[in-house]
Amino acid sequence: xxxxxxxPRYKVAKRGQDVALRCDPISGHVSLFWYQQALGQxxxxxxxxxxxxxxxxxxLPSDRFFAERPEGSVSTxxxxxxxxEDSAVYLCASNRGRTGGEKLxxxxxxxxxxL
Amino acid sequence: GNSVTQxxxxxxxxxxxxxxxxxxxxxxxxxxxxxxxxxxxxGLQLLLKATKADDKGSNKGFEATYRKETTSxxxxxxxxxxxxxxxxxxxLSAISGNTPLVFGKGTRLSVIA
Numbered sequence: 001x002x003x004x005x006x007x008p009r010y011k012v013a014k015r016g017q018d019v020a021l022r023c024d025p026i027s028g029h030v031s032l033f034w035y036q037q038a039l040g041q042x043x044x045x046x047x048x049x050x051x052x053x054x055x056x057x058x059x060l061p062s063d064r065f066f067a068e069r070p071e072g073s074v075s076t077x078x079x080x081x082x083x084x085e086d087s088a089v090y091l092c093a094s095n096r097g098r099t100g101g102e103k104l105x106x107x108x109x110x111x112x113x114x115l
Numbered sequence: 116g117n118s119v120t121q122x123x124x125x126x127x128x129x130x131x132x133x134x135x136x137x138x139x140x141x142x143x144x145x146x147x148x149x150x151x152x153x154x155x156x157x158g159l160q161l162l163l164k165a166t167k168a169d170d171k172g173s174n175k176g177f178e179a180t181y182r183k184e185t186t187s188x189x190x191x192x193x194x195x196x197x198x199x200x201x202x203x204x205x206x207l208s209a210i211s212g213n214t215p216l217v218f219g220k221g222t223r224l225s226v227i228a
Contacts, residue, residue, distance in 0.1 A: 004158070033215055042119075042204050042218035043159070056215065091159065104216060106151075106159040 002026075004107035006092050012113045013082045021077045021110045023092030029105070030098055032075050034067055035091040037109070043091055049075060050098055082114045117142045121205045121219035128195055128226050136190040136222045138179075138205035146207040148172075148181050148188040149216065153202045162190075162203070195226045 005024040013019050025032050031050055035043035036059075045059040051072035060067070064082075069075040079086055089109040122137040140148065150162040150172070163172030168183035177192045188205060205219040 035218075040220075042206075042220045043216075045215045045217070048215055059215075093159075103161045103164070104159075108158040 004092055004094055004105050006090075006107035006110050008110060009108065010111050010113075012115065015082060015084060015114055017082050017114075018078065018080045019082055019112065021079075021090050021112070023075045023077070023107060025073065025075070025092070025094030026105055027073075029094035029096055031095045032069060033093045033104065034075070034077050035093065036061075037089045037091055039088070046077070046090075079112075082112075084114050087112055087114045117146065117207060117209065117214075117217045119205050119207055119217055119219035121203075121222055123220070124202075124223040126222060126224045128224070130197055130226055130228050131194045132226075134190070134192040134195045134199075134224070136203055136205075136224070138188045138190065138219060140186050140188065140205075140207050142186075142207055142209065144209060145183075146209050148179070149206040149208070150177070150179055150188070150190050151204045151206055151218070153204065153221070155201070159204065195224070197226045197228055200224055200226050 034046040037043045048056040049069040064080045066078045093104040093106045147166045149164045152162045163174040165172040165181035171180045206216045
């Protein structure tokens with residue numbers, strides 16, 4: 001596609017529910033990143049894929065967070081047993097290369113509200 | 116670890132005023148530096164970047180110079196427009212490996228006619 005696509009755009013979950021957030025990166029982009037952006041804050045790194053390999057998951061806040069990119073294109077971020085503190089915008093970004101120093105293309109994000 | 120500190124907003128300016136948004140960083144080695152912008156209702160997009168000391172990034176009338184001696188990358192524009200109203204994020208990335216971008220907290224700019 002023309003850009004990074006994320007779905008759903010908005011997600012409301014009851015505390016304790018599991019959610020799955022989808023990211024379609026730009027076709028052919030090797031690197032894919034997930035970020036969490038709390039209200040009024042900058043994006044915080046969650047995890048990074050190079051093709052299908054998850055090379056860095058140091059930013060995942062707990063073992064309730066899980067991400068996958070099984071075929072090296074579409075990625076899913078799953079949050080189990082959601083808590084109110086998980087409420088944030090979840091951003092996906094991709095780039096062509098294998099380092100974080102290149103230009104990142106961001107999706108519009110999924111705004112998650114946990115009630 | 117790597118970190119970015121940028122001036123807190125919100126910043127409110129009149130059209131045609133001069134803009135400076137301060138950004139300083141802490142990093143090991145020699146990172147690449149970036150300014151990203153988030154317009155209302157849109158995703159983050161790269162505004163400009165610099166990859167080594169004394170480089171100047173520029174785009175859409177905005178400029179920022181990579182200053183190693185002061186570990187700074189301040190964003191400037193000589194004459195802002197209403198359409199520049201957005202949130203601006205300073206960010207860095209280590210040169211080597213797969214280190215992800217580290218962002219500042221963002222500075223909201225409002226330009227009034």
